[in-house]
Amino acid sequence: MKTRDRILQTSLRLFNECGEPRITTNHIADEMDISPGNLYYHFRNKDEIISLLFQQFERRMDAALRAPERRVPDMEDMWLYLHLVFENVWEYRFLYRDLDNILGRNKKLRTHFRRILERKVSTAATICTGLKDAGIMDATAEEIAALARNIAVVATYWLNFQSIRASGAPQGGDSDNLALGVYQVLSLVAPFLRGEARQLLQKLSRDYLA
Amino acid sequence: MKTRDRILQTSLRLFNECGEPRITTNHIADEMDISPGNLYYHFRNKDEIISLLFQQFERRMDAALRAPERRVPDMEDMWLYLHLVFENVWEYRFLYRDLDNILGRNKKLRTHFRRILERKVSTAATICTGLKDAGIMDATAEEIAALARNIAVVATYWLNFQSIRASGAPQGGDSDNLALGVYQVLSLVAPFLRGEARQLLQKLSRDYLA
């Protein structure tokens, strides 16, 4: 594998493990057993590494949020949508750990991240409206708007929330937290579903968390 | 006012405005027109300033979360609880802006903040159970548990979420975001309320946001 790609890969891992502000370019070079000078041959500066990682993140997030546009959405779409979102957040969690800090240093990232948030909200709203049109969901337009915002908030920050709550906990892997996150978001939607769908979701949730 | 207190006050303001990692001890001294040496006469280091500010925050948050323990909770309690929480988050928003970063440097803060999150969850659950016992709310224990977690997430991260969404927006003050945050959390609770209470909440919300 090319050094350039290894730098990106290693940076992502270290950023995720320790937080981007704590990882210096020297740390990255050290971990890879290359010289700091070599790293700067491949990248102009640390910010360029972050930008590249952000681009990867953005592409994958775009793909996740484009999923349900093809046809009439249903609960399957919601489930898929949530899974893809949570997996992406998890894989690029360093962004979320120090969001304000990172976005504050780079206006382009801030703009793009804002766009992603807006798409999270609008995709959630689209799916909910689809569920309503399909007769599965019962909610006013106002309720759907608020619901979509809440879905976006929980989908965005759940892993942060859990990582603080779970610090020092004896067990409970991170993959558990992904599943719990999906469950949390589904529980936002549940009370608006009609009887059968709500039962189905409850059963699905129980299997899922077991 | 004593220099020591002015340092705390100025630090809080600058931290909130620019983010704690970007504000150095020199910045603080500069802003106050005192020397860096003077600052270090009053505080051993930057961390001590942060710890003191955190203590203030914790005391106020404790007070906010103790409120509804006295009697049978109702929607008034929920509303009061949310307001106090959001105001505290707003006044000490620097903590939330760089939460992982700050908590990662100081285990004591991490432990204490975790406790606050747990209390947010349990207080929300207590209030909801109270609403259920009062016949205002209709929800299973499982639903209340998930709801309480979601309330805590939204109450904790809403202002972060909005500050990213609103960056570059032409208008929409921060106090609007507080009100919107309360509305968002209430909209989590609304679908579990019985008819009359739900109507009341809708009316209340509309007045509130107007």
Added chain:
DNA sequence: GTCTATATAGGGATAGAC
């Protein structure tokens, strides 16, 4: 209590040899 001056350390980044 407050100042000036300074020590120390670490991170970001570059130059030039190989």
Added chain:
DNA sequence: GTCTATCCCTATATAGAC
């Protein structure tokens, strides 16, 4: 492409005069 050596800058923190 990679390394070594080094420079610059900034942030934390201290020493000692006033």
